[in-house]
Amino acid sequence: MNVDIILTPIEAEHSRIEGKTVAVIDVFRATSCICTAMECGAKRLIPLTTVEQSVEMRDRLVAGGESVLLGGERKMLRIEGFELDNSPLSYKDKSIKDATIVMSTTNGTRSLELAVGNDASAVFVASMLNAKAASEALWECGRDIVLFCSGRGNRFSVEDTLCAGYIVSLLEQNHTVELSDVAWWAKDVYERYADNLRDAMQHNGHYHRLLSMGMADDVEYCLRRDLYNTVPRVKDGVVVL
16 A cells, blocks of 8 residues: 655645545644544534635525534634634534534645545545544555645645654554655654654744744644544545544
């Protein structure tokens, strides 16, 4: 089984995704939010690209009698009129249980749509919070694996690559896999920083932006490893467990 990593959405070529098992990663903070929401009892989560699509979907579902919450961000801040932002801690609220969440974020939800749109065989949601469980879910599908890092604005991000490297490390420890050049490199970098991820974060611009905006609690939470054993999966454009 081959393991590859897409470092940014701009690399999301059809040939690298078609027929493969894909895990989308956006540690700061979309996939951390999704993993938390599903663990805390959300009924389902619908990822959409635009604010307009999200509001239209919410209105349609509410008209059908569903309990719906809008979540997401632009420029790391809650979208006006949305109940939830992009802090995974807000997805622990009791209002999450049994609700449908419609989410739109700058990077993560776009990456989910790209994975589905490029004909992945299966699309999972991964983060540091569920990396170990995600590695096993990926392996059990029995197909070549692609770890899709959402990055930030089509650019490389340290946190997503470290998470991908962690998942590769777990796969290699527990199974026989063949690594692409970038998968080997990400694994090597992760293993060098595994005992102190904060050292790697010192070189991460997104990390420092979050801290400057008072989001240290989010950062701390998003870097926790293997807090959850659940692995959300995209089916027919909807994230479920």
